[in-house]
Amino acid sequence: xxxxxxxxxxxxxxDRRLTLDIEQLQKRFYELSRQWHPDRFSRKSAEEQSQxxxxxxxxxxxYRTLRDPVKRAEYLLTDEGFPVGEQRSKDVPPELLEExxxxxxxLEELKGGDxxxxxxxxxARQHFLALRTAVDHELEAxxxxxxxxxxxxxxxxxxxxxxRGVLNRRRYIxxxxxxVDRALNPAGAAHExxxxxx
Amino acid sequence: xxxxxxxxxxxxxxxxxxxxxxxxxxxxxxxxxxxxCGDVMKLQVKVNPETGVIEDAKFKTFGCGSAIASSSLATxxxxxxxxxxALEIKNTxxxxxxxxxxxxxxCSVLAEDAIKAAIGxxxxxxxxxxxxxxxxx
Numbered sequence: 432x433x434x435x436x437x438x439x440x441x442x443x444x445x446d447r448r449l450t451l452d453i454e455q456l457q458k459r460f461y462e463l464s465r466q467w468h469p470d471r472f473s474r475k476s477a478e479e480q481s482q483x484x485x486x487x488x489x490x491x492x493x494y495r496t497l498r499d500p501v502k503r504a505e506y507l508l509t510d511e512g513f514p515v516g517e518q519r520s521k522d523v524p525p526e527l528l529e530e531x532x533x534x535x536x537x538l539e540e541l542k543g544g545d546x547x548x549x550x551x552x553x554x555a556r557q558h559f560l561a562l563r564t565a566v567d568h569e570l571e572a573x574x575x576x577x578x579x580x581x582x583x584x585x586x587x588x589x590x591x592x593x594x595r596g597v598l599n600r601r602r603y604i605x606x607x608x609x610x611v612d613r614a615l616n617p618a619g620a621a622h623e624x625x626x627x628x629x
Numbered sequence: 630x631x632x633x634x635x636x637x638x639x640x641x642x643x644x645x646x647x648x649x650x651x652x653x654x655x656x657x658x659x660x661x662x663x664x665x666c667g668d669v670m671k672l673q674v675k676v677n678p679e680t681g682v683i684e685d686a687k688f689k690t691f692g693c694g695s696a697i698a699s700s701s702l703a704t705x706x707x708x709x710x711x712x713x714x715a716l717e718i719k720n721t722x723x724x725x726x727x728x729x730x731x732x733x734x735x736c737s738v739l740a741e742d743a744i745k746a747a748i749g750x751x752x753x754x755x756x757x758x759x760x761x762x763x764x765x766x
Contacts, residue, residue, distance in 0.1 A: 528662045531669045535691040606667035 432479060435486055439493035439506065447582070449504055449574035449594075451497060460494045500570065501601065504594055513591050515598055527603065530558075534607060538614045549615070556611045559604055566601045573597060632694060633728040639698035644705050647687045649673040654758055657751025659743040663735055668692030670700050672743035674707055674715070676751050681711045688743075695733040699723050699740035712748055 440447045443459050465471075467486040472479055496502045505515045534555050540548040577590035632640075648671070649656045655676055662669040668691065675685040686704035690697045702723055707715050723729070723737035 525660065528660045528669055531662060531667075532660060532671055532689075532691070535669060539691075603662070603667060610667075 432482055435482065435489065437489060438510070439489070439497055442489055442493055443497065447507065448578045449500075449507060450571070450578050451503065453498060456494070456497055460490065463490050500567075500574070501598065504570065504574070504598060508591055508595055508598070511591055513595050515595055524600070527600065531603065531607060534559075534611070538610060541614050552611055552615055556608065556615070559607050559611065563601065563604050563608065566597060566604060569597050570594065570601070635702075635727050636694055636698040636729070639701040639727070640694040643688075643697055643701040645685075645687050645701065645708075646689060648689060649675050649685065649687050654678075654754050655751070657747040657749070657754065659746025659748075659750060661739055661742045661746055663692075663696075663739055668696045668736070668739060670696060670739055670743045672700055672703065672740075672747045674747045674751060676712060678755065681713070683707050683710055683712065683715060693733070693736065695727070695729055695736040696739060698727055699729075699736045700743060702726060703740045703744055707744065712751065715744060715748055718744055 436442045443456065443463070445451070445456070445459065464487075467483050467490060469480070469483055469487070472483040475483075496506050508515055534552075537548045537551055537555065541552060573590055573594045577587055577594065580586035580590060649658075651658050651673070653675070655678055657674050657676065659672045660669070661672075670688065670690040670692065672688045673686065674683045676682070677684050686707040688700040688704050690700045703718065706718055706722075710718075718741065720734070720737040720741040723740055724734055727737070729737055
């Protein structure tokens with residue numbers, strides 16, 4: 432039996448790059464899906480069948496992770512020893528904190544039944560969407576910087592460090608967009624208990 | 630998850646919620662946040678420039694119960710302390726007082742960061758003012 436690699440890049444047999452050709456990735460996904468399809472193992476041994484099952488699981492996880500630029504970057508960062516989400520507030524730009532604060536004030540007014548904050552929230556939503564787009568462009572540029580560097584080099588490490596900072600900022604912005612959406616459209620939002628917030 | 634009575638008390642009856650005049654030279658403002666959970670905390674101190682004693686402290690926190698409790702407790706402790714004494718408040722003091730579980734320790738860290746940021750802002754304003762005074766002379 433072949434030895435399965437649990438590393439998504441190795442499993443897909445693609446280079447450890449942050450910028451990926453999605454069509455290429457999809458093609459590999461279909462090829463590997465056919466190769467490991469349970470139907471092809473129905474007459475094989477129990478070990479081989481269970482390995483095919485395991486391979487399919489890695490394949491699906493890997494495809495879901497690698498096709499999404501943010502998940503892909505988080506995966507590679509963790510793999511390279513740069514766990515995401517372990518940074519302190521000093522890494523968040525002060526202007527963004529001010530905006531987050533103002534936004535939360537507006538959200539609170541709206542929750543309190545004051546609808547006058549609604550147009551402001553719509554504007555804020557547009558603003559945060561624009562911020563997310565800007566952050567995504569920043570990520571693209573950093574991905575290219577990482578891909579162009581020697582593996583394990585100082586430049587590579589520097590790029591990963593910067594990517595981590597940008598990803599954390601992106602997460603903050605994502606949370607804001609989610610909160611605004613929830614406030615603007617409470618019916619569509621999932622129920623969240625006070626206990627859950629605690 | 631179970632919360633200590635002290636956390637619940639601060640959460641249900643937060644002390645010193647509000648804001649002070651940000652533009653006043655005697656007011657220091659600290660704004661900090663935790664990217665991982667999206668919490669944001671604003672803590673302000675009003676210092677008597679003659680004595681260096683913190684006369685008033687206010688906060689407003691958007692976040693979980695532990696973050697609210699940590700900053701509420703911090704404002705209680707700050708009042709009546711000198712600026713230098715305030716800088717000695719450690720996040721571990723908050724953890725102990727509120728019996729915060731390990732997963733909520735970052736909330737106390739945030740509160741300590743907020744105190745340091747607010748006092749830092751106040752000190753910066755004071756030095757700018759004294760250098761301006763020198764410039765006038």
